[in-house]
Structures are given as C-alpha cells and as structure tokens.
Amino acid sequence: MDGMAVVGELFGAGKMFLPQVIKSARVMKKAVAHLLPFMDAERQANIEKMGLSEEESPYQGTVVIATVKGDVHDIGKNIVAVVLGCNNFKVVDLGVMTPCETIIKAAIEEKADFIGLSGLITPSLDEMVHVAKEMNRVGLKIPLLIGGATTSKTHTAVKIAPRYPHPVVHCLDASKSVVVCSSLSDLTVRDAFLQDLDEDYEEVRQEHYESLKDRRFTALEKTREKKFKIDWNKFSPVKPSFLGRREFQDFDLNELVPYIDWKPFFDVWQLRGKYPNRSYPKIFNDADVGAEAKKVFDDAKVWLRKLIDEKILVANAVISFLPASSDGDDMHVYDPETGNKLETFYGLRQQSGREHDQSHFCLSDFIRPLNNGVPDDYLGLFACTAGLGAEEYCKTLEKNHDDYASIMVKALADRLAEAYAEYLHKEVRTTLWGYSTNERLTESDLLSIKYEGIRPACGYPSQPDHTEKVALWKLLEADKAGIVLTEHLAMLPAASVSGLYFANPESQYFAVGKIDEDQVTDYATRKKVPKAEVERWLSPIIGYELD
Known part of the structure; x- marks a missing residue:
C-alpha cells in the first residue's frame, strides 16, 4: 500500500503514465486479495483477545462512484476508480446505469466523503442535475464530482452547481479527480481550493450568460430559405x-x-503525443509518451489476437x-x-x-x-x-482484480x-x-x-x-x-x-x-x-x- 501511495504521487506529478498505474494497481489488488483473509482473521482475533475497538479507517476518504441511470459507458469511470484507489481512497463502484436513489443510499450507508458521477451520452447531463437536486433534498453535504466525455466545466457550473449548495467539481480526467479529492480532504488547503473553485465557476457562469446575450440566431423560416x-x-x-x-x-x-x-485507443490511456506526433503511428516517435504508447500498443495486439482467436x-x-x-x-x-x-x-x-x-x-x-x-x-x-460478450468477460477479469485487462478489452471492443x-x-x-x-x-x-x-x-x-x-x-x-x-x-x-x-x-x-x-x-x-x-x-x- 505504501508503494501504491508512491505510484499515486508520481502519476499526479506527471512522472508515471496511466497504463503503469493501472498495472501497478493490478499487482497490489492481487496481493491484497491473497493477504486480506489472513489480515482480517488476525485483526479480529486481536480485537476479541484484547477487547479493542474497531480501528479507524486507514483511507484518505471514501468515494461512491457510478455511471448514471440510462448510461452504459464505464471505461473512464473504471480508470478513475483505480487511480483513486492508488491514492489511498476507498472506492465504492456502483457500476453502470445506476439509479439516483441507489447512489444516494450507498453514499449514506458507506458514510461517503465524495460522490462521483460519470456519463457519456447527453441525456446523462440531465440525470446528473437530478442527482444533485436529490442530494440537496435529502440533506447530503459532501462534494459531488462530475466527469465523462459529454460533461463540461460550463454545464457543471451553470446547470449542476446551482442545484446543490456544496462543492460540485468538474473533473477532466483521472489525475484531476485525485487532485480534487486530495485538496478537499486536506483541511490546510480545502478553504483556498473552494474559494478558487467558487470564483472560477462564477466567472464561467457570467461568461455563459453574457454569451447568451451576444448570440444571434437566424429566424427558422429564414434558415429554410437559405x-x-x-x-x-x-x-x-x-x-x-x-x-x-x-x-x-x-x-x-x-x-x-x-x-x-488507433488514436482514440491511446486517448483512453491518456497518452497524447505533441505535434507532429499526435496521430498513430507517429505517436511512437513522441519523446514523452512514445515508449509507453508502444508498450500499450504491443499489449493491445496480444489481447486483440486473444479476443479474436478465442471468440x-x-x-x-x-x-x-x-x-x-x-x-x-x-x-x-x-x-x-x-x-x-x-x-x-x-x-x-x-x-x-x-x-x-x-x-x-x-x-x-x-x-x-x-x-x-x-x-x-x-x-x-x-x-x-x-x-457482445465483452461485459461478461470483463466481469471475470475484474473479479480476478485485473482492471488493466478489463479496460483493455473494453477499449478494444x-x-x-x-x-x-x-x-x-x-x-x-x-x-x-x-x-x-x-x-x-x-x-x-x-x-x-x-x-x-x-x-x-x-x-x-x-x-x-x-x-x-x-x-x-x-x-x-x-x-x-x-x-x-x-x-x-x-x-x-x-x-x-x-x-x-x-x-x-x-x-x-x-x-x-x-x-x-x-x-x-x-x-x-x-x-x-x-x-x-x-x-x-x-x-x-x-x-x-x-x-
């Protein structure tokens, strides 16, 4: 676990690549899965023998994360879950197509410190607004994290944040989610972080409303003429x-x-070359990400062969x-x-x-x-x-604590x-x-x-x-x-x-x-x-x- 803390710090500092983090997490999860029964048995024996109370949580915090109701895309969510886990957060992953009431119930039962919502299709934006309203209605006060391809800082600031009077933060990618959760968990920087967030989102809202005033539309009948x-x-x-x-x-x-x-495949792994090495196969020539991109690509070719040959x-x-x-x-x-x-x-x-x-x-x-x-x-x-067949196969991989393989299979599908x-x-x-x-x-x-x-x-x-x-x-x-x-x-x-x-x-x-x-x-x-x-x-x- 100490090693994973180092991995998390290196990733946050841009000194490790996402595939390396996911692979490291795979090793950690398999080791923990093997040791956990022995650790739990010893811990319980000590509690009974010495009359000790339950130990305090060793985690930075607990995050309940889900792809919202009606949405089935979870590659990005799964990456965030792994990266947060590497940074000593307990992650409760509710999966895909998760109803609002399930998310809120889990947050209450788990005494969550954060809720993270993910979505890819545009209808998910309204569902996120609904979850924010319900969080407010039931009296939750924990931060709400928003992520996914269809989300944006503007939508988060204009449509979601006003419905929930507690921190609502748009997270662009996995590394951003770590920064947000760590900043909100650290009392020495939390207030300054929230002040910056409030000022930033207020500026976004003002720019949005000003853009509505400046926007000019052609009347529908005129557009039909043209x-x-x-x-x-x-x-x-x-x-x-x-x-x-x-x-x-x-x-x-x-x-x-x-x-x-192949370019969107490398985007999944947050491997983006700089001009002129942005596209495939030029990405392999990039001084920063080229070597790692080649490693992931080689893994992908092996997995592609397996997926095809084994049907x-x-x-x-x-x-x-x-x-x-x-x-x-x-x-x-x-x-x-x-x-x-x-x-x-x-x-x-x-x-x-x-x-x-x-x-x-x-x-x-x-x-x-x-x-x-x-x-x-x-x-x-x-x-x-x-x-067809991907979801069932990936569930097996995830049960075996192999997030890297699961993400790889979904990305290739x-x-x-x-x-x-x-x-x-x-x-x-x-x-x-x-x-x-x-x-x-x-x-x-x-x-x-x-x-x-x-x-x-x-x-x-x-x-x-x-x-x-x-x-x-x-x-x-x-x-x-x-x-x-x-x-x-x-x-x-x-x-x-x-x-x-x-x-x-x-x-x-x-x-x-x-x-x-x-x-x-x-x-x-x-x-x-x-x-x-x-x-x-x-x-x-x-x-x-x-x-």
Missing part, C-alpha cells in the same frame, strides 16, 4: 442492391483489424435500405412493397454561426423531395456492435465496433448500395473521410436528438441482432454504433450548433411531443435560458 440547395434535375439516385432489412451475424473480426482507428467478442450488424423523400426539414421512409409511409426522421437546421452567404444545413437537404408524388431517393439505416461501422460503410458504398463502385481508398483515406456519402449518428452533431433512435430501432429491429437501447437511449452493448446512410455526393457532415426557441417549438409540433420534452433531450444545444 438551406443547402441541390439541383435535383442533375441527380439520379442509385437504387441499392436490395431493399429492406439484412442482418449480419458473428462477423469475422479479423476483417476489421485494418480499419481500426470472446461477437460482432453483429443490421442494415436496411428504404425508399425515402424529404419534406421540409424531415425525411419520410416507405415500405418498398406497398409504398406506405413507415416512419419519419426529423431534422434540425443550423440557426447560428453562419455567415451571410453560407447555407444553413439540415440532413433533409441531402434527400430528394417526392418526384411527381413518388419517392425515388433512398435512405440507409444501420446498427452494429463488436461488444470500442475500436472494433467503430472499425465495423467503417467496414460496413465501405461495403455499402461499393457493393450493398453501390453508389461508389469505383472507390479506391486506403484505410487511411477512410479515416480521413475522403469517400462519398455520410453516416451521421442520432445524438451527435448533425442530428443531436437521441430520441431519433426510437424510429431507427423500430425499422432495423436491432434488438434481434443483440443491440438494445436503455431508457435514456444509450446502446447496449456499449461498443455499438448506429446511424443513417446518405448517398448523395454533395452530402457532408456538419454540426447543428445552438438553436433558438422558434425551432424548438416547431420541432415539438412536428414530432407531436411536448415542447418541454424536446428541451430536455436537446438541452445541450438550446440557445436560450431554460427554467
């Missing part, structure tokens, strides 16, 4: 090789390895091509046999940040309207996973899922849809998006509304492929990707950005849902102040 215009008379849609649904079961993972984008992970996918037409900002898809409308995908249009001569994009701009009352364009749908999405998109372009049969691109070209067509995901910049997945899942019957949605519309397994296929050569990725109230009202009317519900799901892109 939509991205395609000359449909010069466009002849290519009919896919099949219409309807097709499922791909137990795909050969060997086929996906060349399509892996630990299973990759499934489902694709569908349907006749489609645009209708304003929306897209209708039709039954290829009867011509009846099946579902509508609703679009959001850019309203801010555009110059006078720039188009205001919406995904529907890339689909042809009805042609003489007939849909003669097409829309593709897909969902894929490479994570994520990379394989993204690689599967890339592979499928190539097959769609060249064969299954066949609108780009002469494509001759390298794997590097694919990662640089040099192909025709796009595959935007629901809940991401081109269509930030996660609720669009409901129609997608209904049409794909993705559950049959083993890919399901949580109540907050995260995908299970976590290593999954889904979205829409657009074939138009002029289609392009874009970010909707912030939207104004006129579009929210219009969107709610089109979707036939309450405006408040739209505001809840789209809160990260709402450009006006909500109650």
Whole structure:
C-alpha cells in the first residue's frame, strides 16, 4: 500500500503514465486479495483477545462512484476508480446505469466523503442535475464530482452547481479527480481550493450568460430559405442492391483489424503525443509518451489476437435500405412493397454561426423531395456492435482484480465496433448500395473521410436528438441482432454504433450548433411531443435560458 501511495504521487506529478498505474494497481489488488483473509482473521482475533475497538479507517476518504441511470459507458469511470484507489481512497463502484436513489443510499450507508458521477451520452447531463437536486433534498453535504466525455466545466457550473449548495467539481480526467479529492480532504488547503473553485465557476457562469446575450440566431423560416440547395434535375439516385432489412451475424473480426482507428485507443490511456506526433503511428516517435504508447500498443495486439482467436467478442450488424423523400426539414421512409409511409426522421437546421452567404444545413437537404408524388431517393439505416460478450468477460477479469485487462478489452471492443461501422460503410458504398463502385481508398483515406456519402449518428452533431433512435430501432429491429437501447437511449452493448446512410455526393457532415426557441417549438409540433420534452433531450444545444 505504501508503494501504491508512491505510484499515486508520481502519476499526479506527471512522472508515471496511466497504463503503469493501472498495472501497478493490478499487482497490489492481487496481493491484497491473497493477504486480506489472513489480515482480517488476525485483526479480529486481536480485537476479541484484547477487547479493542474497531480501528479507524486507514483511507484518505471514501468515494461512491457510478455511471448514471440510462448510461452504459464505464471505461473512464473504471480508470478513475483505480487511480483513486492508488491514492489511498476507498472506492465504492456502483457500476453502470445506476439509479439516483441507489447512489444516494450507498453514499449514506458507506458514510461517503465524495460522490462521483460519470456519463457519456447527453441525456446523462440531465440525470446528473437530478442527482444533485436529490442530494440537496435529502440533506447530503459532501462534494459531488462530475466527469465523462459529454460533461463540461460550463454545464457543471451553470446547470449542476446551482442545484446543490456544496462543492460540485468538474473533473477532466483521472489525475484531476485525485487532485480534487486530495485538496478537499486536506483541511490546510480545502478553504483556498473552494474559494478558487467558487470564483472560477462564477466567472464561467457570467461568461455563459453574457454569451447568451451576444448570440444571434437566424429566424427558422429564414434558415429554410437559405438551406443547402441541390439541383435535383442533375441527380439520379442509385437504387441499392436490395431493399429492406439484412442482418449480419458473428462477423469475422479479423476483417476489421485494418480499419481500426488507433488514436482514440491511446486517448483512453491518456497518452497524447505533441505535434507532429499526435496521430498513430507517429505517436511512437513522441519523446514523452512514445515508449509507453508502444508498450500499450504491443499489449493491445496480444489481447486483440486473444479476443479474436478465442471468440470472446461477437460482432453483429443490421442494415436496411428504404425508399425515402424529404419534406421540409424531415425525411419520410416507405415500405418498398406497398409504398406506405413507415416512419419519419426529423431534422434540425443550423440557426447560428453562419455567415451571410453560407447555407444553413439540415440532413433533409441531402434527400430528394417526392418526384411527381413518388419517392425515388433512398435512405440507409444501420446498427452494429463488436461488444457482445465483452461485459461478461470483463466481469471475470475484474473479479480476478485485473482492471488493466478489463479496460483493455473494453477499449478494444470500442475500436472494433467503430472499425465495423467503417467496414460496413465501405461495403455499402461499393457493393450493398453501390453508389461508389469505383472507390479506391486506403484505410487511411477512410479515416480521413475522403469517400462519398455520410453516416451521421442520432445524438451527435448533425442530428443531436437521441430520441431519433426510437424510429431507427423500430425499422432495423436491432434488438434481434443483440443491440438494445436503455431508457435514456444509450446502446447496449456499449461498443455499438448506429446511424443513417446518405448517398448523395454533395452530402457532408456538419454540426447543428445552438438553436433558438422558434425551432424548438416547431420541432415539438412536428414530432407531436411536448415542447418541454424536446428541451430536455436537446438541452445541450438550446440557445436560450431554460427554467
């Protein structure tokens, strides 16, 4: 344990890398697991023999940590848990999809000194606000730590902190969480830390509210007049090789390895090279992180071989091509046999940040309207996973105190899922849809998006509304492929990707950005849902102040 304290100090000082910390923790956990029964037996015997009282906790503090309700992503949370453990904090990890009441109950029972919340998808932001409100309601006074890819200092300061009158801190990564917990546990620096935090967050809030005053939106009707215009008379849609649904079961993972984008893998391990060595494989040349990146990469190749050869992970996918037409900002898809409308995908249009001569994009701009009352364009749908089997296998690894292997497997499953999405998109372009049969691109070209067509995901910049997945899942019957949605519309397994296929050569990725109230009202009317519900799901892109 003394050795782990040194490891924690070195990591906090930037003198050890995260993979080294996780590996050190693995050794410590295995040793402690072996010794603990003997230590507990001896301790209990001494208590009974000498009439001693229970010893005080040897930890700096206790942290209850969880991925919030409806969210399934836990790699970052697991890393934080290990790093905090290395720094002599007792960590009570509640896992993923954890309801608010479970988090609060555990904090009370464990006499926790901190609660840590993690989340990846945007609906998790509202769940974190809810947890903060409930912590206040039940009278908790312990610090609340916020982390995860979708979180930000601004959201924490503006939306979460005002709901809980005790310390609320956004933690950018694992090392930051250690600094925060240690500072709040040390009475000699706690007050100064909190004063700096309060001043920092007040400044963030002021900047946020000032930005709302300065923000300028184009009225929705005006943005529609300035939509991205395609000359449909010069466009002849290519009919896919099949219409309807097709499922791909137990795909050969060997086929996906060349399509892996390794940069996000190194990001998981907090290994980031400096320019010009930021990308793979240039990261291996970086003076600071290159050697460690190569070690982790070598480990990854060994694990990748094991996962494939032992069939630990299973990759499934489902694709569908349907006749489609645009209708304003929306897209209708039709039954290829009867011509009846099946579902509508609703679009959001850019309203801010555009110059006078720039188009205001919406995904529907890339689909042809009805042609003489007939849909003669097409829309593709897909969902894929490479994570079937990952959760069960990682639980076994974690029971054996091997956090390093568990994090490695989950990180590789994520990379394989993204690689599967890339592979499928190539097959769609060249064969299954066949609108780009002469494509001759390298794997590097694919990662640089040099192909025709796009595959935007629901809940991401081109269509930030996660609720669009409901129609997608209904049409794909993705559950049959083993890919399901949580109540907050995260995908299970976590290593999954889904979205829409657009074939138009002029289609392009874009970010909707912030939207104004006129579009929210219009969107709610089109979707036939309450405006408040739209505001809840789209809160990260709402450009006006909500109650």
